[in-house]
Amino acid sequence: MKKYSILFVLAYIAATFVLLLNPEAASAKEKKIGIQLYSVMDAMQKDPKASLTRLTDMGYNVLELVQWGGDPKVFGMPADEFKALCDKLGAEIISTHSSIQEDPAKEDEIMNRWRELFKIQQTCGGKYFVIPSYQVEFTVADVQRMCDYFNRVGKIAAEYGLKLGYHNHSHEFNKLKDSDAIMWEYLVEHTNPEYVCFELDVYWCTKGGKSPVEYLKKYPNRIQLLHIKDEFVIGASKTIDFEGIFNQFYKNGMKNYVVEIEVPKALREKKNADGSAYTKEQISEEMFKAARESADYIKKADFVK
DSSP: OHHHHHHHHHHHHHHHHHHHHOHHHHHHHHOOOEEEGGGGHHHHHHOHHHHHHHHHHHTOOEEEEEOGGGOSSBTTBOHHHHHHHHHHHTOEEEEEEOOOOOOGGGHHHHHHHHHHHHHHHHHHTOSEEEEOOOOOOSSHHHHHHHHHHHHHHHHHHHHTTOEEEEEOOSGGGSBOTTSSSBHHHHHHHTSOTTTEEEEEEHHHHHHTTOOHHHHHHHSTTTEEEEEEOOSSSTTTSOOSOHHHHHHHHHHTTOOEEEEOOOOOHHHHTOBOTTSOBOOHHHHHHHHHHHHHHHHHHHHHOTTOO
8 A cells, every 4th residue: 555655646746747847738638629520521421430539639529519401310320329439538529510491381390300309419418509500581580580490499409408509601790681780690689598599600700701709799698609710720820819719708608619620622622643633531631630730729729728
């Protein structure tokens, strides 16, 4: 027992000494770094275990899922098995993306489909269920129907312990066709905060001509998640005020964010030396490289907790 105690003390002293020499490593180790798995979608669909292992090795320990079309499986796996894999790798699931368009003629059927999706997310342990896009005419009447629909769906989500969210692109920051109201602002102001929140994609917000920081100040309690996105690698373009965004987000009492990396047009059009187009596998490798560089940026950023 005495020998074990001495070894333990020596190990503790050594670990402390290392962290004192490298405080950045200590800070990075404590950080929660999220990623939207859409960033490496092709690889996830092909081999979720290998893909998740690569991501967690990079430092990603928070995940946002994708369930296109209301898929009852999660990247081809039953929800409980996918959750077990994430647990084993030390990754927490906080959210998922999926959407079902409203159809008044099939109201009961659609709400039951939502319930099935919410059960899956409940099994995965996530807190949020985010609608990534929604087709609607840009009129007051149609956007109001969209708000009413989100309120109904959000109320059902609450029965499963979930909060319904909405993810923006750039077009939501345009004015409605028959009003001076900005569509995204109208959505925030006409949905029930008890049932609906917002995941602000800071890149698309900026591209839409608006300031993510100003919206975080204006709607501190409604924006509960962030998509941290750039032209490609996070921080590389130096066009997004990530420091201001994170500082205001934390000031609002929020903490949940995920990195999302989309395949840029240049990569889709990239050619090999022989003139052949990049394969899916080559593009996937570029996406993993961008994910690693983005994780490194987040780790080194002292404004990210």
